[in-house]
Amino acid sequence: MEIIKGAGAWAPPQAGDWTEHLRTPDLSVGTYCIPAGGADGQSPHTEDEIYVVTAGRARIVTPGAAAEVGPGAVIFVPAGEEHRFTDVTEDLALLVVFGPAYGSRGA
Template sequence: MEIITGAGAWSPPAAGDWTEHLRTPDLSVGTYCIPAGGVDGQSPHTEDEIYVVTAGRAKIVTPDATADVGPGTVVFVPAGEPHRFTDVTEDLALLVVFGPAYGSRAR
């Protein structure tokens, strides 16, 4: 067992905006933060992904849908699906789980 301290907690974004807290071959867990008014510059990932919104408000946009997100929202994004957070009206903190671990599949 391991307690993952600080995962999903808001902190001002640094370069890259993503902080990885745990990594195994099968999954990785981290925090992704976007400040209010900020821009999400991510590209589609080669791994499946789950976002849990722990703070803030925004929209998530994919080619097929747009949805409002806020604390408690859980979003699944399959590998390869373009997605982006837009209209960030409150500092956004996301607990992120990748399966398998982030960046482990060849692009």
């Protein structure tokens, strides 16, 4: 067992905006933060992904749908699907889980 301290907590974004807290071959867990008014510059990932909104408000947009999200929202994005957080009205903090681990499938 391991307690993952700080996962999902708001912190001013650093280079890359993503902080990985835990990595095993089958999954990785981290935090992704976007400040209010900020832009989400991510590209589609090669792994399935779950976001849990821990703070803030925004809109998530994919080619097939869009939705307003806030604290408690849980979002599943399948591998390869384009997605972006837009209209970030409050500092957005996301607990992110990748399966398998982020980047492990290559491009």
